[in-house]
Amino acid sequence: MTSIRSAGGALPPIRLAVERARQEVLRRELDGCQLLAGIWCHGFTVAQLRSIRASLPPTARLVVAKNSDLAAAVEGTRWASLRPVARGMNAWLFVRSDEIPPALRPYRDFQKEWKLQLNDFTGAVYEGRLYGPDDFAKLEAMPTRVQSYQYLLGCLQMPAVSVLAALRARQEAMANPPADDAAPASELPEK
Numbered sequence: 001m002t003s004i005r006s007a008g009g010a011l012p013p014i015r016l017a018v019e020r021a022r023q024e025v026l027r028r029e030l031d032g033c034q035l036l037a038g039i040w041c042h043g044f045t046v047a048q049l050r051s052i053r054a055s056l057p058p059t060a061r062l063v064v065a066k067n068s069d070l071a072a073a074v075e076g077t078r079w080a081s082l083r084p085v086a087r088g089m090n091a092w093l094f095v096r097s098d099e100i101p102p103a104l105r106p107y108r109d110f111q112k113e114w115k116l117q118l119n120d121f122t123g124a125v126y127e128g129r130l131y132g133p134d135d136f137a138k139l140e141a142m143p144t145r146v147q148s149y150q151y152l153l154g155c156l157q158m159p160a161v162s163v164l165a166a167l168r169a170r171q172e173a174m175a176n177p178p179a180d181d182a183a184p185a186s187e188l189p190e191k
Contacts, residue, residue, distance in 0.1 A: 019069065026065055026073035026092075035095040035139070036079050037124035039107060042089040048114065049091070055106035059097035064090075079131040085123035093124075100126065101140050108140070 030036065030110050041049070041064065053062050067086035095103040104121075111117060124131045124139065131139055143151070 001053060022069045024075045026070055029063060029094045030079060032093050032096050034098050035124055035126045036082060037093040038090045039093060039124050040086045040088060040119050041091040052110050057102055057137040060093060060095045060103040063092045063094065065092055071136055078128050079125050082125045090122060099144050100142050101144060104140050142174060
């Protein structure tokens with residue numbers, strides 16, 4: 001039986017070059033990435049992976065990669081806390097926008113459609129924090145950018161609306177003085 005390794009124990013240059021190229025592809029995927037999530041994909045067919053990829057938004061990409069390549073690619077980066085999750089059969093979801101719930105929803109829909117409750121998220125890193133499988137509800141419940149803007153606009157608009165309402169009420173009060181039912185003191189009959 002022949003061995004791939006040479007007598008010195010080092011990988012042949014071609015194999016090493018291919019491994020480094022795969023790691024570089026993963027590093028390029030990490031550029032501009034906001035969330036990196038692992039999905040346990042044991043038993044997925046090619047058709048199922050294509051189905052997931054087709055349903056993802058344009059800002060998300062699903063990559064099937066060796067865990068050792070991903071671990072080498074994230075080493076020394078803000079994604080390094082994901083290394084413990086890089087075990088088993090994983091597909092990696094790279095999300096390049098801060099619209100996290102819309103990027104995770106297609107996989108949840110896929111799980112329901114194919115009844116694959118065991119093939120769940122294995123972990124994710126978002127804003128430097130590691131989220132375990134039980135923490136995905138927090139990521140999925142995050143407001144989208146539009147919802148955040150609506151909330152901020154409402155917070156900014158409410159004080160202005162209150163001030164305008166108070167000014168309008170004062171202006172109306174000055175324009176229409178209240179009619180007094182009581183006669184002025186000079187017109188009161190003397191006793």
